[in-house]
């Protein structure tokens with residue numbers, strides 16, 4: 799039986815008005831989300847080694863000028879920043895597990911940032927190479943964007959992608975992000991909800 803026949807897409811029901819979403823209300827919505835084949839859960843202390851497994855791998859940083867994390871301590875620092883974001887906002891990047899095995903295969907989701915002097919949500923995904931090619935990143939990104947647009951509509955979703963990162967470009971296209979060539983710099987820019995001033 800295929801995984802997606804077992805796990806049905808599940809979005810939690812909103813408990814608050816969009817305009818009054820508090821961190822406490824958002825955390826109930828974002829804390830743990832089930833897609834067809836994945837569990838998207840809030841990162842926790844102890845995820846450092848899995849973070850380093852994904853972020854310390856040169857293959858997952860081919861298009862990242864900053865390069866892979868050099869050591870576990872670097873991944874632990876990133877993890878602490880992500881946990882702090884969750885504390886502040888009630889959502890953030892998830893740790894991504896296969897629903898069947900609970901194996902951690904990647905990290906991703908949306909996180910608040912200031913870009914072009916505006917509040918926005920950065921769309922992010924990074925998976926371990928053994929999990930590439932199964933559509934997991936598309937599944938994650940589609941869910942992250944759907945939740946963001948439903949519960950955080952005041953903030954546009956932005957994806958900044960290197961022109962030669964073909965897989966990432968395909969994901970942006972598949973999930974319906976719109977191209978914004980006027981915002982391109984070193985990355986090609988895709989967004990939803992971004993309005994020109």
Ligand SMILES: CC(C)(COP(=O)(O)OP(=O)(O)OC[C@H]1O[C@@H](n2cnc3c(N)ncnc32)[C@H](O)[C@@H]1OP(=O)(O)O)[C@@H](O)C(=O)NCCC(=O)NCCS
Nearest residue numbers: 858923924925930931932933934935936959964965966968
């Ligand atoms: C980008 C990344 C998340 C894609 O993960 P994935 O789970 O393999 O993605 P999917 O299986 O959902 O595939 C997405 C699309 O890219 C295509 N694709 C995957 N790998 C590809 C490759 N090396 N070259 C060209 N296309 C590729 C897939 O065929 C699919 O397109 P399709 O549905 O039209 O066939 C993964 O390669 C990764 O973690 N890379 C390192 C981190 C990174 O670059 N993150 C993005 C930063 S902007």
